[in-house]
Structure formats: C-alpha cells, structure tokens
Amino acid sequence: MDTHYAGTPAQVRALGAFIKLLRAADRVTRATGGVIAAAGLTDSRFGVLEALYHLGPLTPGELGRKILKSAGNLTLVIDNLERDGLVGRRHATDRRRRPVALTPRGRELVRRLLPDHVRGITEAFRPLTAAEQDTLAALCRKLGRALEGPPEPPPSPRLRRVPSGRTTA
Amino acid sequence: MDTHYAGTPAQVRALGAFIKLLRAADRVTRATGGVIAAAGLTDSRFGVLEALYHLGPLTPGELGRKILKSAGNLTLVIDNLERDGLVGRRHATDRRRRPVALTPRGRELVRRLLPDHVRGITEAFRPLTAAEQDTLAALCRKLGRALEGPPEPPPSPRLRRVPSGRTTA
DNA sequence: CGCGACTCCTTTGATATCAAAATAATTGAC
DNA sequence: GTCAATTATTTTGATATCAAAGGAGTCGCG
Numbered sequence: 001m002d003t004h005y006a007g008t009p010a011q012v013r014a015l016g017a018f019i020k021l022l023r024a025a026d027r028v029t030r031a032t033g034g035v036i037a038a039a040g041l042t043d044s045r046f047g048v049l050e051a052l053y054h055l056g057p058l059t060p061g062e063l064g065r066k067i068l069k070s071a072g073n074l075t076l077v078i079d080n081l082e083r084d085g086l087v088g089r090r091h092a093t094d095r096r097r098r099p100v101a102l103t104p105r106g107r108e109l110v111r112r113l114l115p116d117h118v119r120g121i122t123e124a125f126r127p128l129t130a131a132e133q134d135t136l137a138a139l140c141r142k143l144g145r146a147l148e149g150p151p152e153p154p155p156s157p158r159l160r161r162v163p164s165g166r167t168t169a
Numbered sequence: 170m171d172t173h174y175a176g177t178p179a180q181v182r183a184l185g186a187f188i189k190l191l192r193a194a195d196r197v198t199r200a201t202g203g204v205i206a207a208a209g210l211t212d213s214r215f216g217v218l219e220a221l222y223h224l225g226p227l228t229p230g231e232l233g234r235k236i237l238k239s240a241g242n243l244t245l246v247i248d249n250l251e252r253d254g255l256v257g258r259r260h261a262t263d264r265r266r267r268p269v270a271l272t273p274r275g276r277e278l279v280r281r282l283l284p285d286h287v288r289g290i291t292e293a294f295r296p297l298t299a300a301e302q303d304t305l306a307a308l309c310r311k312l313g314r315a316l317e318g319p320p321e322p323p324p325s326p327r328l329r330r331v332p333s334g335r336t337t338a
Numbered sequence: 339c340g341c342g343a344c345t346c347c348t349t350t351g352a353t354a355t356c357a358a359a360a361t362a363a364t365t366g367a368c
Numbered sequence: 369g370t371c372a373a374t375t376a377t378t379t380t381g382a383t384a385t386c387a388a389a390g391g392a393g394t395c396g397c398g
Contacts, residue, residue: 011287014294017306018197024309025194026237027316028187044384060347068195073385075348080383096346096393118180125183127315128308136308137186139301140193146296147196213354230376242355244378249353265363265376
C-alpha cells in the first residue's frame with residue numbers, strides 16, 4: 001500500500017521506506033517459513049534452536065538478548081521445546097541462571113533443517129543481484145545499528161547501597 | 170548476530186541480508202511504536218484504523234489483504250476495536266461482507282496520532298541519508314514485489330459444476 | 339550471621355497470530 | 369423451488385507476545 005500521507009518530502013520518503021522495509025521483511029519471512037513449519041516448528045522456536053546450535057548453551061537472559069524476545073515469552077517457548085525433547089535446562093553454579101542446551105535430537109533437527117532453510121533464503125533473495133543484496137544489508141545494518149541504543153554496560157561491582165531509597169531512577 | 174553458517178558465498182550473502190533486514194525491521198518497529206502504545210493501541214489495531222482512515226470502510230476480507238492478517242485474527246482485532254468504540258461493523262446488501270468503518274472517535278484518534286507517528290518514523294530513519302532511504306525503499310520494493318506471488322485473478326463467472334466431485338484441487 | 343538490594347526467571351493477564359473447522363449467506367444449475 | 373457449490377466471516381485450539389508482578393537465588397554491608 002502506497003502511503004497516503006501528505007507531509008513534508010522527508011516524511012513521505014521515510015514513511016515510504018518504512019512501509020516497504022516492513023513489507024519486504026514480512027514477505028521474506030513468509031517465503032522462507034515453509035521448511036520450518038514443515039518440521040512442526042515456529043519461527044521463535046527455530047530461532048532458539050538455531051542460536052543454541054551456533055553458540056552453545058545459553059541462559060534465557062542471554063537468549064533473550066540474542067534473539068530479541070522478552071523473558072516471559074522465552075520461558076514459554078523453552079518450556080515447549082523442552083516438552084518436545086529438543087532442549088534441556090541445565091543446572092549451574094548460580095541457580096538463578098539456568099543454561100538451556102540442545103538435546104541430541106534438537107541438534108540433529110537443526111543440522112537437518114539448516115541447509116534447506118538457507119537454500120530457501122538464498123532463493124528468496126534471488127530477485128536482487130549480489131551487489132543489491134550487499135547494499136540492502138549495509139543499509140539495514142546502518143539503520144539497525146543506529147537504533148540499537150547504547151550497549152548495556154558490563155556487569156560492574158555492586159554499588160554500596162545508601163540508606164535512603166534506591167540509587168537508580 | 171553475524172551468521173555462523175558455512176555455505177556458498179551466495180548463501181552467506183543472502184543469509185546476511187536476511188538477518189539484517191529482519192533486524193532492521195524489528196528495530197524500526199520498536200523505535201516507532203511508542204506513540205501507538207501510549208494511545209493504548211497495538212500495531213495491529215493501529216494498522217486497521219490507519220487503513221480505514223485512508224481507504225474508507227472495508228470488509229474484513231479487504232482489510233486482511235491490505236494489511237496481511239488472517240481472517241481469524243482480524244475478527245478478534247476488529248471485535249476489540251468495536252468494543253472500544255473506535256470502529257463499527259455495518260450491514261450491507263451482501264450480508265456475508267460486513268464493511269468496517271471508523272467511528273468519529275476512531276477517526277479523531279488516528280487524525281491526532283498520525284503526525285506524531287510519522288514524525289517518529291522520520292526520526293528513526295534519520296541515520297540514513299535521503300538517497301540511502303530511497304535506495305533502501307527501492308530494494309525492499311523490488312524484493313517484496315518479487316515475493317508477492319501472482320495477484321489474485323478478478324472474480325470470474327462461476328464455472329458450471331460437474332457432477333463428480335470438486336473442480337478445485 | 340542477618341537482611342536489604344539486586345539479579346534472573348517464572349507466572350499472570352491480556353492480546354495477537356495462524357490454520358482449520360464451523361457457520362452464515364449467496365449463487366446458479368436443474 | 370431445491371440444493372450443491374462457493375464465498376465470507378466467525379469460532380476453536382494452540383501458540384506467541386509483552387508488561388508487570390512474583391518467587392527464587394546471590395551478594396555484600398553492618
């Protein structure tokens with residue numbers, strides 16, 4: 001849908017780019033979702049499995065930061081993956097942080113799906129030349145990086161607490 | 170997250186573009202969602218309101234095709250908007266197709282939110298130059314169009330039905 | 339050693355999302 | 369006029385999503 005908004009040229013341009021960006025993302029997601037859906041997975045589940053496949057066991061907090069899901073959502077997604085025997089929660093020294101790891105079955109599923117999934121993505125991007133794909137990636141990266149917000153500071157030694165109220169806003 | 174996939178150069182390139190496209194779309198959605206959320210709306214609700222604002226009353230089927238939501242989802246989203254007094258379902262000659270229209274209150278809400286929403290989008294895209302925004306839009310459009318699938322054929326005269334079974338797959 | 343501050347994850351409540359099935363309405367052949 | 373085929377929307381069931389609240393666990397000050 002073209003924009004119907006009557007604004008400044010900068011606004012019309014940004015709105016047009018915004019709509020087309022979201023549409024393209026939606027289209028490629030739908031175009032490439034078949035392999036995942038055929039395996040009985042959802043995008044979110046596959047995202048969790050894929051992250052664990054590439055990076056090894058991760059705590060829910062680490063997973064949430066990697067794949068940009070809220071803690072509450074991840075609890076449910078991990079619960080369902082565990083129920084299906086694709087991941088397992090491990091115990092660790094710090095019992096607040098429970099790493100999630102792939103089971104052998106989960107690892108095998110990702111190993112089997114990834115090549116087809118990647119082939120599907122490559123096929124979906126075929127309408128763009130290699131140079132166009134590089135340009136698209138560079139622009140998306142520039143935009144995404146700028147909107148990332150400042151990186152979280154590394155964990156610092158605890159501040160001494162003061163008697164009156166919290167130290168944070 | 171950079172790709173960790175060891176594939177052909179074309180695959181690595183497409184995968185990189187894919188990830189960055191989805192990340193950028195996610196980032197701009199989150200960056201621009203504040204105005205909508207502050208008004209107590211979700212992205213989907215606002216999408217419905219915005220489509221009705223620009224295009225006038227639409228049936229759920231037409232809305233679904235415009236904003237790419239399933240019929241079942243739209244029923245719920247429209248139900249909630251109707252409950253909140255922002256849209257109304259109308260009766261039509263063909264009682265299967267019930268157009269949805271903005272109420273005066275819904276129209277006023279969109280009229281009030283749109284300028285701020287568009288300003289937010291323009292601000293979010295500021296990290297890209299005007300030329301870069303145009304290039305991004307053109308590439309996304311090219312990609313999105315290619316993945317659209319053939320447009321639905323216009324409604325055609327009914328085929329004569331044959332006695333044995335259905336004519337469609 | 340006790341306890342408050344803080345971290346991490348789970349639970350809760352509401353909403354969104356889809357596919358599939360069900361229901362309601364229309365259309366046209368016989 | 370009847371009825372099968374078709375169209376459009378709703379309902380159902382399962383899952384995903386978030387924000388906020390709650391529970392479990394850790395840490396360091398006094």
